[in-house]
Amino acid sequence: MKAKFILFISLFLFALGVSAQTKNISGVVTDNLGEVLIGVNVTYEQGKGAVTGMNGEYHLQLKPGEYDLHVSYVGFESQQKHITVEDKNLFVNFSLKPVTLSEVEVVGDVARTRETPIAFSNVSPLQIEEQLASQDIPLILNATPGVYATQSGGGDGDARISIRGFNQRNVAVMLDGIPVNDMENGWVYWSNWFGLDMVMRYTQVQRGLGASKLAIPSVGGTINIATKGIDNERGLSLKQEVGNNGFLRTSVGLTTGRMANGWGVTFAGSYKRGNGWVDQTWTEGWFYFLRVDKEFKKHTLSFTAMGAPQKHGQRSHMKHISTYDTKYALDAGMSQQTIDSLQQNGIPTNMGLRYNPNWGYLSRISITETDTIYPGPKASSTANNFYHKPLFSLRDFWTVNDRLYISNILYLSLGTGGGRGFSTTPEYDTTNWQQDLQTSYNTNINVVPPYFNKTKQSTNIMRNAMNNHFWLGLLSTFDYTVNQSVSISGGLDLRTYKGEHFREVYDLFGGNYYLDNGNQNEDNDTTKKYVGDIIGYHNDAMVRWGGLFAQVKYQKGSLTTFVNLTSSLSAYKRIDYFLPYATDGSVNETDWKYLPGFTVKGGANYNLNESMNVFMNIGYISKAQRFNNVFDRNNEQFRDIKNERVRAVELGYSFVKPRLTLNINTYFTSWLNKPADRAMRIDIDGVFYSVNINNMNARHMGIEFEFAYRITKNLTLESLLSLGDWKWTSADTAFVYDDNGQLIQKRPFDAKGLYVGDAAQFQNRESLRWEIIRGLYVNGVFTWFGKHYAEFNPLDYNHDLNPWAFDENGKPRQSWKIPNYYVVDFHTGYSWYVKKVGFHIRASVINLLDGRFITDAQNNDQYLGGKSFDAASAGVYMGLGRRFNLSLRINF
Secondary structure, three states, rough: HHHHHHHHHHHHHHHHHHHHEEEEEEEEEEEOOOOOOOEEEEEEEEEEEOOOOOOOOEEEOOEEEEEEEEEEOEEEEOEEEEEOOOOEEEEOOOOOOEEOOOOHHHHOOOOOOOOOOOOOEEEEEHHHHHHHHHOHHHHHHHHHOOOEEEOOOOOOOOEEEEEEEEEEEEEEEEEEEEEOOOOOOOOOOOOOOOOHHHHHEEEEEOOOOOOOOOOOOOOOOEEEEEEOOOOOOOOOEEEEEEEEOEEEEEEEEOOOOOOOEEEEEEEEEEEEEEEEOOOOOOOEEEEEOOOOOOOEEEEEEEEEEEOOEEEEEHHHHOOHHHHHOOOHHHHHOOOOOHHHHHHHHHOOOOOOOOOOOOEEEEOOEEEEOOOOOOOEEEEEEEOEEEEEOOOOEEEEEEEEOOOOOEEEEEEEEEEEEEEEEEOOOOOOEEOOOEEEEHHHHHHHHHHOOOOOOOEEEEEOOOEEEEEEEEEEEEEEEEEEOOOOOOEEEEEEEEEEEEEEEEEEEEHHHOOOOOOOOOOOOOOOOOOEEEOOOOEEEEEEEEEEEEEEEEEEEEOOEEEEEEEEEEEEEEEEEEOOOOOOOOOOOOOOOOOEEEEEEEEEEEEEEOOOOOOOOHEEEEEEEEEEEOOHOOOOOOOOOOOOOOOOOEEEEEEEEEEEOEEEEEEEEEEEEEOOOOEEOOEEEEOOOOOEEEEOOOOOOEEEEEEEEEEEEEOOOOEEEEEEEEEEEEEEEEEEEEEEEEEOOOOOEEEEEOOOEEEEOHHHHHHHHEEEEEEEEEOOHHHHHHEEEEEOOOOHHHHHHOOOOOOEEEOOOOEEEEOOEEEEEEEEEEEEEEEEEEEEEEEEEEEEEEEOOOOOEEEEEEOOOOOOOOOOOOOHEEEEOOOOOOOEEEEEOOOO
């Protein structure tokens, strides 16, 4: 017995000694897009090593000494790293390059670490899975420097995003290499892209001019999204989500990967519904995605169809701060006297953060021959959005040989839908401060004494503002490797677009007909309108686009450089069916207006050693004006149309170690002749006129820090800091035209020195993720925004008309500065596997501390009155309160 005990102790001490002598060598193996690779061989001697698991991680136990780690995987270049094992555990990560270029790299213009000379951040599918929590996609991008994304009024899909102070009209959004910014105004409507998180392969945010070869509006940056396809692992996933305010979402995803016969199929579907955190911002939507790939010989042929038919309620009107919360209003700078004055003038106060003025109660009366039936009132939203924008693409990726790749993409986008609201905004019911829908309805149906409306003419109706479109495009790209150091690429970008805009009668609201004389070609006898009839306006926007692009890339040793040239020609035409016909009886239409543009940009990256690299890029853009800055609603062309001009330079430094990553970027962007986002409306002697403001210049400069540190094997800290200094630098004159396009007034303005509004210039984010045990994690996120100025109207800054807009020294007064704020989010989850079936439970609490803050503001809001450049005259959207999301995902 004693001998057995001694043997046991000896074996235990031997094992303990061996354990003490070995160190843990671990890391993650990914492809060059940041996607983890499963089943990769990591060896240090012939036949000895490990294989990466489901999360791309490997683990080795090695004694002190020197080793060469070899990594190999089918379809990727092998990689080797020399390591020295001493008295500490080591983290050694690998990023593998494919043997041949993929379609994503040729078409998607993906930036690579230590190679592409731009500032960029990758948002991994895992991060999206853990932190998105069924929010709109832009909101998770607040995890990247220089980004400011909000939910605007709070409606599902109504998010907006700015990068480095440039709103999303000037941020290019690319989906599988296809541009999706609106062809007329450059906007991106995120409600059309619900469900993409189910099929995302990667998301990359490129700041500044970006790496895209196309002539796209990437002044602030580029958001690159790629979807899964034949290159991804086979799998089936089912997901159920539950959230606050009755939110439910059910999703399914299937990827076959590369099958033996060269086929691959990816499918995803999703359905959601909910009541919305803000009152009456209900939502309902579907998402579908189908991608079929076929490899034959040297070609990969792909067909993709996706869409997200949806409808949701909105909060479309900003309000005084005190309308939501009087205590917060006082803290933000409103005086008690101002709040009392608003109350005395019939302005609601302290309605709560969920308050939405865009709804009311309605009881639809049923009248029979013998009785009038009054059912109970029901809540009815008066600001709705409904849209379906299917996107189809057919692409051929041709590997001609190991040096030449050619990609051709034919795509089609068909948009149908718009917004719904009243022809005249109803008055408010002072008992609940919601819109009084019943009075309008009762007047139309003629049940209100003295019963004057015998014919039941509708004086107020629900109408749809339709914005349909047809968009066809061809994108042809080649990439040719001249030698080991030089490669050239280029191609053709062709698009044709037709946007159809009109209003139609949706609901006569109890009446029999509605009178409308918007069509100037109709007789008075034909002005009676019924459900489905077009009213108000009816016009088409025609856009044609042609672009050529070319790029030369040089890479040798530690140096990578590139030069990119693009040219484009934009053509615009407007057709109006309601303006008077021409003398020959034809429809009123403009001639085509052609506007050329071009881009020149280049950059260089130099790897100082295995850990450090520096880069620089510089560029110049001459960008054609948007459609809305070329033609007005009377088919008159704006005078003196000038291209926007952008000059940009950027410097960067990166330090990368297995446990530590540090990125520092600084940028300077000068935007000349920056137009207003839309023609502004001003009141002159009781008449409103549209004003287009040209010749406004702005300067955006700043510095960005991005830091990640793996404190231990299971504990990771991520941090970012963005400090911007964005100012207007010009004073000029706006020209005011009457409805006939005639110049009636000049309005000088002076915005020099004013801070750019509508986005926070300071940003800080801290994230700490702890994997307590294998599969169980908690993640706390702190996000802070500061130096945020309200959006303003440059016409307020007029020395003659508005002397109060300037200080005693004649300098323009700054727009109101929104109070700084922070948000704390919490995420947790647990994953486990039963054989090859994975179970993933996740929970998220957004705005954990239920903080109160302002996300969007308009200085001196013309719809609220007042021009005091402070909290009293600002119209605002408040941020959403605490929300939660729970999900269960099963992977097969």
